[in-house]
Amino acid sequence: MQQNEFITEIQRFKKEKNAVILAHYYVRPEVQDIADYIGDSLGLSHAASKTEADIIVFCGVNFMAETASIISPLKKVLIPDNTAGCSLAESIEPQDIIRWKQNNPDGVVVSYVNTTAEIKAYSDICCTSSNALKIVNSIPAEKKIFFVPDTNLGNYIRIKTGREMDIWDGDCCVHNRFDTKIVLDKSLEYPQADILIHPESKCSSDPVIHSMSNAYFYSTSGMMKHVNSSHKREFIIVTEEGVIHEMKKNNPHKEFILISTKAPCRQMKKVTLEKVLHTLQTEEFEVKVPAELSERAWLPIKRMLEV
Ligand code: 13P
Numbered sequence: 001m002q003q004n005e006f007i008t009e010i011q012r013f014k015k016e017k018n019a020v021i022l023a024h025y026y027v028r029p030e031v032q033d034i035a036d037y038i039g040d041s042l043g044l045s046h047a048a049s050k051t052e053a054d055i056i057v058f059c060g061v062n063f064m065a066e067t068a069s070i071i072s073p074l075k076k077v078l079i080p081d082n083t084a085g086c087s088l089a090e091s092i093e094p095q096d097i098i099r100w101k102q103n104n105p106d107g108v109v110v111s112y113v114n115t116t117a118e119i120k121a122y123s124d125i126c127c128t129s130s131n132a133l134k135i136v137n138s139i140p141a142e143k144k145i146f147f148v149p150d151t152n153l154g155n156y157i158r159i160k161t162g163r164e165m166d167i168w169d170g171d172c173c174v175h176n177r178f179d180t181k182i183v184l185d186k187s188l189e190y191p192q193a194d195i196l197i198h199p200e201s202k203c204s205s206d207p208v209i210h211s212m213s214n215a216y217f218y219s220t221s222g223m224m225k226h227v228n229s230s231h232k233r234e235f236i237i238v239t240e241e242g243v244i245h246e247m248k249k250n251n252p253h254k255e256f257i258l259i260s261t262k263a264p265c266r267q268m269k270k271v272t273l274e275k276v277l278h279t280l281q282t283e284e285f286e287v288k289v290p291a292e293l294s295e296r297a298w299l300p301i302k303r304m305l306e307v
């Protein structure tokens with residue numbers, strides 16, 4: 001089948017089944033192009049909570065589809081490839097949180113949304129990269145915090161808020177490659193460019209990077225807003241390559257320099273048009289979080305959405 005035939009069939013089944021397609025900025029360009037909504041983790045959570053569709057086809061990795069199922073338990077959530085995982089989400093087990101809680105019964109567990117439903121169920125509040133500072137600042141100063149599972153995002157929050165926290169030692173295998181050296185080298189090549197850095201990146205807590213007047217820290221949708229509204233012409237993009245597609249579409253005359261062309265998120269790239277059509281046609285790969293677990297995992301997400 002040709003690409004345009006896949007697209008026609010996807011549109012047909014979408015209409016027939018009253019389905020909505022949500023896609024993260026890191027999936028393949030052709031998959032982003034057939035989505036009803038493209039966004040970062042927070043934006044996608046909001047979209048999942050608001051949709052009136054009967055079926056959500058979640059083009060992303062497992063924890064994102066799980067989150068959509070927790071937020072919208074009455075909807076059918078489908079994932080085109082149910083083996084699409086995340087190194088960060090897989091870096092921590094419930095036992096790691098239970099142990100910390102035993103030693104810190106009054107402490108607060110803040111979990112990044114890149115976690116499994118089990119981890120969310122043991123957490124007090126969730127956050128995403130776009131609201132993490134706000135969430136941590138909303139926790140009373142006397143409370144001890146355990147931030148899980150991303151060490152780079154945790155250290156970034158520690159620096160920005162001045163808040164001491166226990167931080168789990170997990171990382172994203174994509175962003176953890178983006179260290180200070182690679183950013184400094186690229187900025188020497190493009191001295192006029194703004195540098196947009198995802199806080200999951202290894203360099204995000206380095207004072208050297210924080211001292212650069214052209215370095216900005218954003219979630220993927222924050223980056224999108226910056227490039228759309230800036231008068232600058234060049235941008236060094238320190239995150240997964242998928243974001244460039246939408247940036248170029250909205251800003252054809254600006255230049256986007258990827259920090260690395262060798263660091264795609266292989267899990268996100270598992271989602272293809274063929275698999276989107278397959279899941280719509282067959283309804284194979286439903287992501288359904290069991291009711292009791294879903295109710296517990298919903299509480300920290302709800303607290304996050306309220307903040
Ligand atoms: P955001 O979508 O919050 O920018 O996070 C990026 C990411 O790594 C998602 O897997």
Ligand code: SF4
Pocket residue numbers: 026061085086087088089114172173174175240265266267268
């Ligand atoms: Fe997970 Fe990193 Fe891929 Fe995001 S980019 S899904 S954090 S492995």
